[in-house]
Amino acid sequence: AHFLKQKYILKTTWTNLQTTLQLFTTEWHFSLEIPLTTNGQPLTWARMRLPKTISPLHYDLSLHPNLTTLDFTGVVRIDLDVHEDTSVVVLHAKKMYISSALLLAPAGTRVLQVLEYPRFHQLALMSDVVLTKGRKYEVQLEFAANLSDSYHGFYKSSYRTSTGEVRVMASTQFEATFARGAFPCFDEPAFKANFTIRIIREPRHIAISNMPKVHQHSGSLVENYMDVKQQIMFNHVKWYSGDELDVRAIMDTWMLQEGFPLVTVEVKGREVRLSQERFLRTDNPSLTEGFLWQIPLTYMTSTSCSVHRFLLKTKSDVLYLPEEVDWVKFNVNMSGYYMVHYGGGGWNSIISLLHHNHTALSGNDRASLIHNVFQLVSVEKVRLDTALELSLYLSRETEIMAVWQGFGELVPLYKLMEKRDMPELENQMKVCGVFCCGGAMFNSTDV
Structure with a gap:
């Protein structure tokens, strides 16, 4: 019944x-017509979802936010598993300047051509050699962007201390499809991978993560977050003006x-x-x-x-x-x-x-x-x-x-x-x- x-x-x-x-x-x-990238060249991949020819295995990510200029730079190295022969790597990046793209292959390092397709927030990394099925490769991307004005990706925010002083902070919100606003990545749930994350900061700043079982190694400038086995990372705590909040108690x-x-x-x-x-x-x-x-x-x-x-x-x-x-x-x-x-x-x-x-x-x-x-x-x-x-x-x-x-x-x-x-x-x-x-x-x- x-x-x-x-x-x-x-x-x-x-x-x-x-x-x-x-x-x-x-x-x-x-439309299934071949789209044009920002420099006028054709992009052979015309779909919103990424191709399944390549998948990520591991991200080695370094982020360096500047809380004065409200922007950030970063470097990401992505270990790749190739499922079909291809000469293009398609992944996501949103409102990001890519200053360098390299293919780290067994035969040596090669420069990759970068094509951008903003409509789908996609990058196409074009290789002059074929990436062979079954082999492992690595790409390295250097990038820069402004801290977002929204609550998405890597964004700027603020909080008020118990004395009333307003301080700036940078937070991340990677849920849904917002990780692409913080670093180039395969920003779809099917592409799961492990992460090694480094936050580069000034000694007067602190870095906080809400992820369990995270090992922190502090130095004068670098604080490492190692072996993060989550694709979606979340560091968001919004401080409410006028309230005295115990930040440590909340984050714990x-x-x-x-x-x-x-x-x-x-x-x-x-x-x-x-x-x-x-x-x-x-x-x-x-x-x-x-x-x-x-x-x-x-x-x-x-x-x-x-x-x-x-x-x-x-x-x-x-x-x-x-x-x-x-x-x-x-x-x-x-x-x-x-x-x-x-x-x-x-x-x-x-x-x-x-x-x-x-x-x-x-x-x-x-x-x-x-x-x-x-x-x-x-x-x-x-x-x-x-x-x-x-x-x-x-x-x-x-x-x-x-x-x-x-x-x-x-x-x-x-x-x-x-x-x-x-x-x-x-x-x-x-x-x-x-x-x-x-x-x-x-x-x-x-x-």
Whole structure:
């Protein structure tokens, strides 16, 4: 009976979703014509996703931020595994000046030609020799960029000391597709690799990481973060002006325990009730108990487009709004490393907002909502029909981040229908063309 009910819900929702997905694929079916790079030369790779001819094994990264000029330089050496013969290495970099590109091969060092394609944030490193399948190579890139004004990539920020002094800091946010704004890399989840990271700093500055089991070796200028076995790195703590914060206490909750939190939000009049738990796909409560983070929350509401802040230090807490609101959105612009569940009627309010005025939220906020709601379906905190109902707004979406996130969540759903032998819904999806649109959005092997 449960299966039949679930099938009915899916069928009803997909009747409406079919039109959405048809518009979705039409809007974002990129041309297969060969694009031109910034110097006018053709780029033979014309897709948004990177080719699978080469994958990274290890990054050796050095970053040197300048907190006076608000820019940074860096050097990255990437160990490569070649899966098919090729003479081009395609990877990501955003708003970055590449001053040197070298191929470190068994036969010696060779200079690589650098072609840039800003539309997809891609670099093509052109070699005058073929990189042979099965062999290991290394590329070395020297680069420079400005610290970002947003909360993405490697960005500038500030905090206020207990005496009221405002100080500058540089932070990183690599989640989603923001690592490409900090260093050249293969910035897609499928390309996993290990990292060795060095932060070059002045003696008067400090470097802090929230990653567990990190070994630090301090010198006069260099602080090493060794053997970081994570592709997505997060160093974000936003200091709130007017508050005295114990920075070490906050960072310890992120450095000394693994995983990340799920924050549940429930609005009751002017009260916003908050609670936190570890997000983990498990039925074993012992793996989620005992975890507590100090979480710098950001939020905005239907009555104020300003970004508000609240530090959640306990298992549960309540914040009070100045007035009742129609909706509240937490983790503004995905600036924090936590997921959000909107309890009570919270998801219904978010869905109504997206259907009637989705541009009230940024493209990054819309992408994070799509990601969160489907992740919460996977741990049975949200019904599948709720996630599908939210997805219907995508027929009006124009931001690539949200579009990409939508496709990323719907592809596994299609595969689930195949496994559960639901041919009617499976055929509806095929008619929509989502999984055979090819071109820049998907390779046929991605489905």
